[in-house]
Amino acid sequence: GAVVSQHPSWVICKSGTSVKIECRSLDFQATTMFWYRQFPKQSLMLMATSNEGSKATYEQGVEKDKFLINHASLTLSTLTVTSAHPEDSSFYICSARVQARGGNTEAFFGQGTRLTVV
Amino acid sequence: AQSVAQPEDQVNVAEGNPLTVKCTYSVSGNPYLFWYVQYPNRGLQFLLKYITGDNLVKGSYGFEAEFNKSQTSFHLKKPSALVSDSALYFCAVRADTGRRALTFGSGTRLQVQP
Numbered sequence: 001g002a003v004v005s006q007h008p009s010w011v012i013c014k015s016g017t018s019v020k021i022e023c024r025s026l027d028f029q030a031t032t033m034f035w036y037r038q039f040p041k042q043s044l045m046l047m048a049t050s051n052e053g054s055k056a057t058y059e060q061g062v063e064k065d066k067f068l069i070n071h072a073s074l075t076l077s078t079l080t081v082t083s084a085h086p087e088d089s090s091f092y093i094c095s096a097r098v099q100a101r102g103g104n105t106e107a108f109f110g111q112g113t114r115l116t117v118v
Numbered sequence: 119a120q121s122v123a124q125p126e127d128q129v130n131v132a133e134g135n136p137l138t139v140k141c142t143y144s145v146s147g148n149p150y151l152f153w154y155v156q157y158p159n160r161g162l163q164f165l166l167k168y169i170t171g172d173n174l175v176k177g178s179y180g181f182e183a184e185f186n187k188s189q190t191s192f193h194l195k196k197p198s199a200l201v202s203d204s205a206l207y208f209c210a211v212r213a214d215t216g217r218r219a220l221t222f223g224s225g226t227r228l229q230v231q232p
Binding site: 004006009010032034042043044046049091093095097106107108109110111112114 | 152154159160161162163164167208218219220221222223224225
């Protein structure tokens with residue numbers, strides 16, 4: 001299957017600083033990428049849909065000024081957590097859609113980023 | 119709106135026995151259904167999907183799932199469980215039109231005992 005690479009795998013940062021997470025599609029072009037957040041022992045919650053060359057679409061309740069998403073190319077989307085606070089500590093996972101045969105699309109996921117804000 | 123229900127937080131099964139992880143869904147339009155597996159501190163790995171065609175879908179690692187339209191279910195099954203199957207399993211759905219992001223169930227932890 002298609003490969004989605006997410007970097008870094010884990011990061012610890014001080015409260016008030018910003019952290020950038022990268023999501024790359026390695027062997028395909030992704031016009032759309034999705035960013036999810038997962039709290040311990042909970043499911044994935046969609047944060048935003050990232051569209052190449054345009055503004056991201058944020059889910060209700062997600063602060064767009066806090067979680068900056070940039071999708072500057074067909075293989076890279078970035079999520080920047082600005083002025084991070086301990087409550088932002090979570091597991092962040094990106095996903096990219098790839099066009100499959102017959103026009104259907106399926107999503108492949110990065111390995112996730114564990115963010116800990118201290 | 120679309121939603122997924124995984125009624126069991128945890129499923130315990132002995133190695134070699136068959137396993138079932140339950141999933142029911144709600145979506146407007148035709149459903150695209152997926153199963154993913156997650157190991158600790160890792161992203162999701164795709165297991166299988168139903169888009170159209172045969173109701174019984176075969177996927178990776180010997181897993182299969184049966185789409186039942188009347189019961190709006192997509193239960194994950196495996197004839198003989200392995201200890202290495204122990205992980206967190208997520209069912210997901212999206213409609214064939216409109217919103218493209220997946221909606222995930224709450225996850226079911228599968229524990230296979232030796």
